Amino acid sequence: MTAPRPPRPSGADPVRELMERHRDLCESATDPLEIAAGLEAAGVGPDAVARCRHADVFALAEELYARVPRRTADSAAPDAAGPWRRRAGASLLAAVLYALPCAAFAAIRAVAPRSSPWALLAAAAVAGAWYAATALETARWEGGRPGPSAPAPPGTGPAGTSLRAVAAAGVGAVLVMPLVLPFAGGGDPASPATPAALAVGMGAAEWCARWFRHAGRSHLAAAAGIAEFRRRMVPVLPAAVLLHLCAVALLTAAVLAVRPGGREEDFGALQWGAQGAAALLLSLVVLLLRCGRPGAAAAGAAAAAGGTGLLLAVRALPLALPGRDLLAAHGPAAVQLAGCGAAAAALLPWAWAALVRPGAHRAAPAGPPPAPARSGPSARTPLTEGPTPT
Amino acid sequence: MRIALLTASDDATAPRSAPGGADWCAWAERSLPEHAFLHPVLDAAPAGRRDRAPRGRRRARLLRSYEALVRALAEPRESASLPAALYALADAAEPPGHLPALLRCEEAARLLERTWRSGSGPASVRAPAARDVLAASDALERALRPLAAGWLRDPAGAPSADLCHVTGGTPAALAALLAGRLHGVPCTVSGHRLLPGEPPPGSAPGPGPARALLLSFSRLLAREALGRAAVVLAGSDHERRWLERCGADPARTRVLRDPVADGPRPAAGPEPPVPTLLWLREPDAVAADPAVREAVALVRGSFPALRVRACAPAPAAPAPAAPDPAASAPAAGGPAGAGGVPGPVHGAGSVVLLPASDRPSAGPLAEAMLSGRVVVAEDVGPAREVLGPAGVLVPPGDPQALADACTALLRDPRRRARLGTAGRRRALELFSAETAAGTLRRAYLDAAARWPAFPEAGRPSAEPFALPAEYRSAGQRPAGHRPGAGPVAGTGRPPGPVRGTARPASAREPEPVDGPDPVDGPDPVRDPGPVRGPGPAVPPGDTRPSRHREVA
Incomplete structure (x- = not known):
């Protein structure tokens, strides 16, 4: 009734x-x-x-x-307080983590200047493992966590996890390369100063990757279409890579300036080139890892490490292989320049094509979705006070 | 028959006693032992890394179908072509990983953007930004994942089912449509998850053009599924009107009420001594209804000792093994009236208040009426038909009317008892499990016998009346089809519902007759009851008693 x-x-x-x-x-x-x-x-x-x-x-x-005339609501506002705001602290932490092995290496050389090359090689291997673990960890800091709900960016499945591990191992190998290569030269192992500049530069790479993600996301929200998004993204990748290269160059110059014993003459154009090639490759690998392309990142890093190892073998083995004279004529840095440079040159157009796509800038899945608030009393809002009678 | 109950995994928030819920499925298996119920997994895995997008002519064909699908969503004049586009996509999506891989590539996104912009429908009012294109592309890819579900093409999956019963939302409807298209399996649809108030499938992209596109998709898909269904089952007459609006054929639409009155459902015991309003409200409603608060304040003007308890309209356990706790425990106690024993919560109030919720449904109303307490409900959704003359209806959003109804009921214990008993009787009749089982059995047999959903698919039953319904239910198959389809056919079991096993003797108490005994306690008007104040403290670890909360 x-x-x-x-x-x-x-x-x-x-x-x-x-x-x-x-x-x-x-x-x-x-x-x-x-x-x-x-x-x-x-x-x-x-x-x-x-x-x-x-x-x-x-x-x-x-x-x-x-x-009522139709009007669709605006999309949600871009997340302003994203990882972009927290990029400096994470980058510094990454830089410190990457600097630790070089510091340990320098400490070993300072304490025991006559340590055997084998001990130093073992220390370099440990340093490479540390680098790889750090690269794997920093790749997890922002994005890339597999979530149960789509849309998950590609490369977050189990296959993506193993590819990311391969890429991180490649990063470790490339970073430890300038520490190991002087042994092949037969002379005095170089001081870990310029390798330390390269490693600390990974903090800058971290910063650049975060900036790149942020730029991609904001352009994604602002661009009126896919074509415009691509146009907007064209200068962003060179800018990020150049930022990283400049940071590494500055760090290297600073390290060379303050290095005790200042032997400027043995860090010539070849060494600068090798340093730049390695930095370019590392920057691209970090960017690809961040944007959900672990396959390309793993391929690039593994090609650089494998290519350098192959060239080193060509240079060291007493066989009449083509190009051996050229490699032997220059220092071991030529091996690094050739290996990393070739890999970076191959990776650069690929990264360019992959990273201007809107699909590379999907937001990372934000963990598991909140549990439905229907069961359990904790989700219930407490009723405190009713209105007073009027 | 082998009946596939299609429920996608993201329908887990559905109420348990609604079709597709856990209680409902258990009830159906108990009540219809002559059928075998299957619960297929509909979620196809997302595209793996090894899944490559197809190339060449297959790619062009898939992209053409995708373009037709998007155009059907964005252009109202073309909306009739959505089923054709869907079926074309399904036909071409043979290796399962290819379609998701293709929809992820940028060519598909560009196609989506171009077609979307050229439309003139509500989704194209505002030009989509790049982010909207990306969100819509991902959401469509997810919504179309049932096209690649392994269940559809597995010989032991959809081809072996005799009937699909859609109990979930849009993904389940899509799977049923494809099972019909590919294998000629007819389907029945429980349409409560296909109504426009339901959220769009997959991850909702939030406000904006992408959401409009996805809403168009779910609406058109629901229209197709309801039109193709052999039998559409609505939970109430109200829902039936909605489903007919959404595309269901009135001749094939029936009302199947949720079997709420399944198992022993004893009435609540004596009323609490203090006049108490039990306010059933959605637990996730952050801002409680201001009209109800105002009405409570008005009622408290007449009854200073009034208590108000808010609790979630969660359905009680289907077959409580313990005797009615409200009959043995002192119901006048604090909020822990049930003392940790599962049982109905409605006994804690003298009057049960059911204001309009976001999603008005018959389930909470039926639960409240079954308790034997008088129900005051707002006239929204199915409340009018469910409550009928056995309760009090007030216009929604009118605090004065609500307060008047509550005050009148609190002043008149006889009327309370009379209406409460009448409501219980009405609920027992309307929501009886036996009636529901009969309706469901008839619906399945009719669907199998008379309405082959896809006559062009070339199954033995393609012609109406070619096979009697008993052909399917008796489990007799042509040689090599699949022996032993009917698992319990021929065992001579009566087709009636199976009674609950653990049915305590004390639960078979006689129903309260129309008389003063349920409420013949202290007069709520004269008895001041306990002093106003917070009730006894609720132990923090115990979840059950804290279902009640004191308002003041």
Whole structure:
């Protein structure tokens, strides 16, 4: 039975009243049935429908749909307080982590200057493992966590995990390369100063990768289409890579300037080239890892490490292989320059093509979705106080 | 028959007693022992790294179908071509990983953007930004994953089912449509998850053009599924009207009420001595209804000792093994009226208040009516037909009417008892498990016998009336088809529902007759009851008693 209720004074146009109250719903609806569902959920019952002189809520919704012009709401605002705000601290931490092996290497040389080359090689191997672990860890800091709900960026599945491990191992190999290569030269193992510059530069790579992600996401929100997004993204990748190269160059110059014993002459153009090639390759690998392309990152890093190892073998083995004289004529840095440079040159166009796509800038899945708040009392809002009687 | 209950995994938030819920499935298996119920996994894995997008003519064909699909979503004049586009995509999506890999590539995104911009529908009102294109592309890829589900092409999957029953949302409807298309399996649809108020499939991309596109997709897909269904089952007459609006054929639409009154459902015991309003509300409603708060304040003007308890309209356990706790425990106690024993919560109030919720459904109303307490509900959704003359309906959003109804009921214990008993009887009749089982059995047999959903698919039953319904239910198959289809056919078991096993003798108490005994306690008006104040402390670790909370 319906409780008796005094008739209400009705306004001039009850439909207009309803329209004003539910304007958002009516503007964003794609179908009259959506308006009808929204009206029912908002508590528009048969009485209110009858007051609007309609037979049922469907007819009322059709009138509202016809009277209100369509307008779709704006997308959600871009997440301003993303990892972009926290990039400096993470980059510094990454730089410190990457600097630790070189510091340990320098300490070994300072404490035991006459340590055997084998001990130093073992220390370099440990340093490479540390680098690889650090690269794997920093790649997990932002994005790339596999989430149960799509859309997950590609490369976050189990296959992506192993590819990321390969890429991290390649990063470790490339970073430890300038520490190991002087042994092949037969002379005095170089001091770990310039390798330390390269390693500390990985902090800058971390910063650049975060900046690149941030730029991609903001352009994704601002661009009016895929073509415009591509146009906007064209200068971003060179800028990020150049930033990293400049940072590594500055660090190397600084290290050379303050190095005790200042032997400037043995760090010539060849060494600069080798340092730059390694930095370029590392920057690309980090960017690809961050944007969900672990396959390309792993291929590039592994090609650099493998190519350098191959060239080293060519140079060291007493076989009449083509190009051996050229490699032997220069220092071991030529091996690094050739290996890393070739890999980076091959990786650069690939990265360029992959990273200007909008698909590379999907937001990382934000962990598991919140549990439905229907079961359990903890999700319930406490009722504290009712209104006072009037 | 082998009946595949299609529920996608993201329908886990559905109420348990609604079709597709855990309780409902258990009830169906108990009540219809002559059928075998399958629960296929509909979620195809996302594209792996090894899945390459197809090349050449297959790629062009898939992209053409995808373009037709997007155009059907973006252009209202073309919306009738959505089923054709879907079926074309399904036909061409044979190796399962190819379609997701193709939809992830940029060519598909560009196609989506171009077609979307050229549309004139509500989704194309505002030009989509690059982020909208990306979100819509991902969401469509996810929504189309049932096309690649292994269940559809596995010989032991969809081809071996005799009937699909869609109990989930859009993904389940898509799977049923494809099972019909590819293998000629007819389907019945429980449409409660296909209504426009439901969220769009997959991860909702938030507000914006992408959401509009996805809403168009779910609406058109629901229209197709409801139109193709052999039998559409609505949970109430209200839902039936909605489904007919959404494309269901009125001749094939029936009402199958949730079997809420399944198992022993004893009435709640005596009323609490203090006049108490039990306010059933959605647990995730952050801002409680201001109209209800205002009404409570008005009622408290007449009853200063009034207590208000808010609790979630969670359904009670289907077959409580313990006797009614409200009959043995002192119901006048604090919020822990049930004392940690599972049982109905409605006994804690003199009057049960059911204001309009976001998603009005018949389940909470039926639960409340089954308790034998009088129910005051707002006239929204199925409340009018469920409550009928056995409760009090108030217009929604009208605190004065709500307060008047509550005050009148609190003043009149006889009317309370009368209406409560009538409501219980009505609920027992409307939501009886036996009636529901009969309806469901008839729906399945009719679907199998009379309405082959896809007559062009070339199954033995392609012609109506070619095979009697008993052909399927008796488990007799042509040679080599699949012996032993009917697992319990021929065992001579009666087709009636199986009774609950653990049914305590004390639960078979006689129903309360129309009389004063359920409420003949202290008069709530004259008895001041306990002093107002916070109730006994709720132990923090115990989840059950804290379902109740004192308002003041």
